[in-house]
Amino acid sequence: MAEVILMPRLSDTMTEGVIATWHKNIGDSVKKGDVLAEIETDKATMELESFKEGILLHRGGDNGAKIAVNELLAIIGKEGEDIAALIQENGRSADSPNKNSENKEVSSPAVVEAKEEKSQPGTKSSGNENLHMDEVVLMPRLSDTMTEGVIASWHKNIGDDVKKGDVIAEIETDKATMELESYKDGKMLYRGAEEGKKIAVNDLLCIIGKDGTDVEALVKAVKSGGAAASAGAPATNDAQEQGSGKEETATVVGTDKEDSGRIFISPLARKMAEEKGIDIKKIKGTGDNGRITKSDVENYKPAAAETSTQQSAKTSGGIQAAPTQQTGKNYEEVAVSQMRKTIARRLSESKFGAPHFYLTMSINMDAAMQARSRMNEISKTKISFNDLVLKAAAVALTQHPKVNSSWMGDTIRMNHNVNIGVAVAVEEGLLVPVVKDANHKSLSSIAAEVKTFAQKAKDKKLQPSDWEGNTFTISNLGMFGIEEFTAIINPPDACILAVGAINKVPAFNEAGEVVAANIMKVTLSCDHRVVDGATGAAFLQTLKALLEEPLTMLV
Secondary structure (H helix, E strand, C coil), rough: CEEEEEECCCCCCCCCCEEEECCCCCCCCHHHEEEEEEECCCEEEEEEECCCCCEEEEECCCCCCCCCCCCCCEEEECCCCCCHHHHCCCCCCCCCCCCCCCCCCCEEEEEEECCCCCCCCCCCCCCCCCCCHHHEEECCCCCCCCCCEEEEEEEECCCCCCCCCCCCEEECCCEEEEEEEECCCEEEEEEECCCEEEEEEEEEEEEHHHHHHHHHHHHHHHHHEEEEECCCCCCHHHHHHHHHHCCCCCCCCCCCCCCCCCEECHHHHHHHHHCCCCHHHHHCCCCCCCCHHHHHHCCCCCCCCHHHHHHCCEEECEEECCCCCCCCCCCCCCCCCHHHHHHHHHHHHHHHHEEEEEEEEEEHHHHHHHHHHHHHCCCCCCCCCHHHHHHHHHHHHHCCCCHHHHEEEEEECCCCCCEECCEEEEECCCECCCCCCCCCCCHHHHHHHHHHHHHHHCCCCCHHHHCCCCECCCCCHHCCCCCCCCCCCCCCEEEEEEEEEEEEEEECCCEEEEEEEEEEEEEEEEECCCCCCCHHHHHHHHHHHHCCCHHHHCC
């Protein structure tokens, strides 16, 4: 008899799961222990194994579909077995909007196989009898908060050969830029948008298949199935024309209304111009249709007219002429990145949703500085002051579990793991990789892990597993000379610690004498729904004691 598999509760707060990837298609044989699918929960993406052998007869949704806990996920049974009653019994009728994959095969994450279009009697064949050989690639969900992706760069042009495992494109999400690999051999037939454009999750990204495919018909077929890309169709002709480009695919940059036309510039040239602070409107392009290339930016020099104006600023009488009043807009508007959008949304929700209060304390770092010098004599990885603060905070959190908690609405989650997020500044904004179980790790291992995270963040190589699961966060601006500041709580944490610079200031010793002391100020931002003032103060007192006597954090 066929077995019904319901969406399991994979975390204590999970109410629904997202099908990240199906590992089995309709009609595939399933053995006990085989991975059926990867399920994205509110905490992580987890593999779901089968506990039964048989044939996969039904799937409750496509990749990206949301299914509530205890709702129908799949049915496994014998080939040809009637499962209509089981589907109806479990609340998924044949015309349920969530049941849309019973006759659609999915071969990989965010990829669907286009079914063959059968011509009806009395009508002409569309010429698309081989459409089932083509692969429609949808924009995948590459992070738990991602709703759309920006195409940072295409690695394949229209007409290029694509092999399984080749990188198709780099996709900028709200947290990082990640490479998207192909799961099929063929040719790049269609690209859903130009570089720099946005595509919503599960919208059409590209099509890979064989020469001679009627791409327009396939795009229409995908649209009729509800998987069309909002920017996909208009890009077809442009993408095909750009298919033979070598350096970079030309990108059209919007201009002001008073400008006479569009500016064509390669992505690399645009990036170089931004880094050099050059207005691309002043660069003369030497490429096709006046396209600005890398060499145009490298060879750009201020216009002679600008130089001559400056040289003739003085009159014959030695009096400098009044500067000519500039006309037009004297500013530049930069598109908001996915990362910056998410930072704005999440921190706004935190600041205005969680009642913040702040506690500041001064810590004498003399002993910590001496201990750090001795540790670095034997440590393979250089230990920083931030590593010392992280380790001390991890130990203090084990003694003050309320500070290591999260507000869940009707409940307060008391986290048993001490997972400390470390705020890392990158060009596009801020990333917070997480040092998991920091209280159980040595200073040298913490130092090595943080150093690795910082490099991965700089190279845009952080993965979702690197930034998930934080229970407390540390933000350190001491290296920039900032003495004291307040930080906004990083959800779902209840607190964040802002760390300032270490400054040498006059202080009294135990004998009442004025001596030079190395003082560091820290400020704890607390969510008053979870942490009260006395609780936060007790945590800071423990943190201070650990840093002023560093050996105690190693016990």
